[in-house]
Amino acid sequence: MILVKNIWKNFGGKSVLNGLSLEIPRGETLVIMGRSGCGKSVLLKIITGLLAADAGEIWFDGTEISQLNAKQLNAIRRKIGMLFQSAALFDSMTVAENIAFMLDQHTKLTHAEMRKIVDEKLSLVDLEGVQELRPAELSGGMRKRVGLARALAFNPEVIFYDEPTTGLDPVTCNEINQLIRDLHEKLKVTSVVVTHDMHSAFSVATRMAMIHEGKQIAYGNPDEIINNDDPILQQFILFGAPDQILNMANPVLQEFIGKRDR
Amino acid sequence: MLLKNRLHNTLSEIGQAWTLFFQTLVQIFRPPLQFDLLTKQLLLVGFNSLAVVLVSGFFTGMVLGIQGYIQLKPFAVEGSVARFVCVSVVKELGPMITAFVLAGRIGASITAELSTMKVTEQIDALEVMGTNPVKYLVVPRFLACAIMLPTLTIFSTFAGIAGGFIAVVSLFDVNGHFFLLEVQRNLFVASVLVSLIKATSFGMAIAAVGCYKGFSISTAGGAEGVGTATTGSAVISLIAILVLDFILNHILFNILGWV
Ligand SMILES: Nc1ncnc2c1ncn2[C@@H]1O[C@H](COP(=O)(O)OP(=O)(O)OP(=O)(O)O)[C@@H](O)[C@H]1O
Ligand SMILES: [Mg+2]
Numbered sequence: 001m002i003l004v005k006n007i008w009k010n011f012g013g014k015s016v017l018n019g020l021s022l023e024i025p026r027g028e029t030l031v032i033m034g035r036s037g038c039g040k041s042v043l044l045k046i047i048t049g050l051l052a053a054d055a056g057e058i059w060f061d062g063t064e065i066s067q068l069n070a071k072q073l074n075a076i077r078r079k080i081g082m083l084f085q086s087a088a089l090f091d092s093m094t095v096a097e098n099i100a101f102m103l104d105q106h107t108k109l110t111h112a113e114m115r116k117i118v119d120e121k122l123s124l125v126d127l128e129g130v131q132e133l134r135p136a137e138l139s140g141g142m143r144k145r146v147g148l149a150r151a152l153a154f155n156p157e158v159i160f161y162d163e164p165t166t167g168l169d170p171v172t173c174n175e176i177n178q179l180i181r182d183l184h185e186k187l188k189v190t191s192v193v194v195t196h197d198m199h200s201a202f203s204v205a206t207r208m209a210m211i212h213e214g215k216q217i218a219y220g221n222p223d224e225i226i227n228n229d230d231p232i233l234q235q236f237i238l239f240g241a242p243d244q245i246l247n248m249a250n251p252v253l254q255e256f257i258g259k260r261d262r
Numbered sequence: 263m264l265l266k267n268r269l270h271n272t273l274s275e276i277g278q279a280w281t282l283f284f285q286t287l288v289q290i291f292r293p294p295l296q297f298d299l300l301t302k303q304l305l306l307v308g309f310n311s312l313a314v315v316l317v318s319g320f321f322t323g324m325v326l327g328i329q330g331y332i333q334l335k336p337f338a339v340e341g342s343v344a345r346f347v348c349v350s351v352v353k354e355l356g357p358m359i360t361a362f363v364l365a366g367r368i369g370a371s372i373t374a375e376l377s378t379m380k381v382t383e384q385i386d387a388l389e390v391m392g393t394n395p396v397k398y399l400v401v402p403r404f405l406a407c408a409i410m411l412p413t414l415t416i417f418s419t420f421a422g423i424a425g426g427f428i429a430v431v432s433l434f435d436v437n438g439h440f441f442l443l444e445v446q447r448n449l450f451v452a453s454v455l456v457s458l459i460k461a462t463s464f465g466m467a468i469a470a471v472g473c474y475k476g477f478s479i480s481t482a483g484g485a486e487g488v489g490t491a492t493t494g495s496a497v498i499s500l501i502a503i504l505v506l507d508f509i510l511n512h513i514l515f516n517i518l519g520w521v
Contacts, residue, residue, distance in 0.1 A: 011482075045386065077389070077392040078391075082387075086383055088382060088384050090379075091382070101393075102391045105393050154391075
């Protein structure tokens with residue numbers, strides 16, 4: 001269970017998060033939604049300890065991360081996988097070296113064993129034959145998927161995905177959504193997915209949260225979110241969600257849809 | 263007010279740079295050794311700079327030879343030109359020239375590389391994967407500079423003496439054998455030690471400044487930030503080398519009384 005308690009963050013006087021709280025229950029897939037620039041990526045970096053919040057607490061299974069020393073924090077981080085919005089691949093290394101990085105750093109696996117894991121993770125994200133390429137030689141969507149393979153390489157218990165499907169074609173998108181669902185169903189992984197893609201959001205989420213003006217304005221399972229009548233949330237869903245979801249009985253939404261189709 | 267802010271920023275930067283320096287020292291002694299990373303940096307720092315260092319040393323030596331001879335001649339002590347070249351190159355110019363070359367080449371490139379990694383979130387990625395960026399990135403570069411600077415200084419010192427020899431012997435009426443004998447008579451173990459102490463300190467300073475400038479850039483800095491950091495790194499290293507040289511001269515020759 002990860003708890004985000006009353007987080008404040010500003011950059012040079014510009015406030016981004018204003019007392020945001022959030023709950024990420026174990027084994028759930030939480031989708032975080034919010035307008036571009038509202039601080040979703042910043043939030044992920046604060047949760048993983050990459051950025052320090054101005055105020056507030058992050059609890060991982062009963063430990064507050066700002067209280068931890070470097071060693072304890074690293075122990076927690078080995079259970080975490082993170083897909084950066086920019087993929088953040090090491091450009092001086094090959095794809096295979098990128099994916100094997102944590103194995104190389106934290107285990108004594110042989111070259112052949114790492115090789116096997118690399119191939120396996122690459123096939124999970126539907127990539128083949130790119131092992132020896134450098135990140136600069138990949139397309140944007142391929143880079144994202146290598147980033148995902150790298151995030152999965154150490155079999156994390158918690159995975160943070162920052163826009164996993166942006167820039168991917170619909171078929172690959174669908175595969176990535178399936179992969180996130182599989183990790184949830186088969187391995188009981190806890191996932192946090194930041195996405196603007198409402199189709200993907202509703203296909204993977206077991207919980208959803210909406211951030212607006214640095215605060216959480218809605219939280220619940222997908223059904224509750226659909227039926228939440230907060231206008232900001234509704235607009236967000238209305239403009240992005242697939243029609244089969246919008247057709248669910250929701251008077252507010254129906255009214256919106258009526259206006260839209262007229 | 264503006265001045266006060268600037269002063270405050272500068273002081274806090276110096277503080278942060280020292281913090282990084284001490285973190286680096288701690289991480290050097292933490293296993294594992296990361297021998298492959300160190301080897302790569304040693305080659306990068308040493309091998310790629312050897313030619314520039316040799317040429318710079320050689321020409322500095324020639325200039326010293328010419329100036330020394332012309333300045334000493336009116337006092338009829340032009341025979342001391344060998345001593346003049348030897349002592350200046352060994353104790354002062356050998357380490358200094360080498361450090362200047364490496365500050366421009368290696369220091370700046372360390373900053374460019376690390377700051378690019380920072381703005382492209384690669385350093386965040388390292389951290390989130392449980393790897394200490396100081397251990398993984400700074401330690402190999404720091405050690406490589408601390409080891410390679412004295413090594414290259416030996417080369418540039420020889421090149422400098424050779425340059426002085428060739429200039430003086432070919433241009434002026436000085437006996438080559440006599441020149442070499444004078445060099446030998448004036449080459450003390452203590453002088454070589456001074457040279458190596460200086461070179462090692464300069465190497466550590468170059469790496470520390472280069473790494474600090476690379477790390478201190480904000481993720482939001484972008485390409486412009488990388489450019490500013492890189493120039494800043496070269497300029498600060500040069501100043502740091504000069505200041506350090508003064509301090510070391512003061513300590514070694516004035517306080518400890520070496521000759
Ligand atoms: N390192 C930084 N320095 C200064 N400002 C920053 C930094 N990182 C983020 N910001 C600011 O914080 C705000 C939130 O950024 P963030 O990247 O979290 O947005 P986001 O919700 O992820 O948007 P998107 O959906 O477009 O990715 C932005 O206004 C951005 O300008
Ligand atoms: Mg973002």
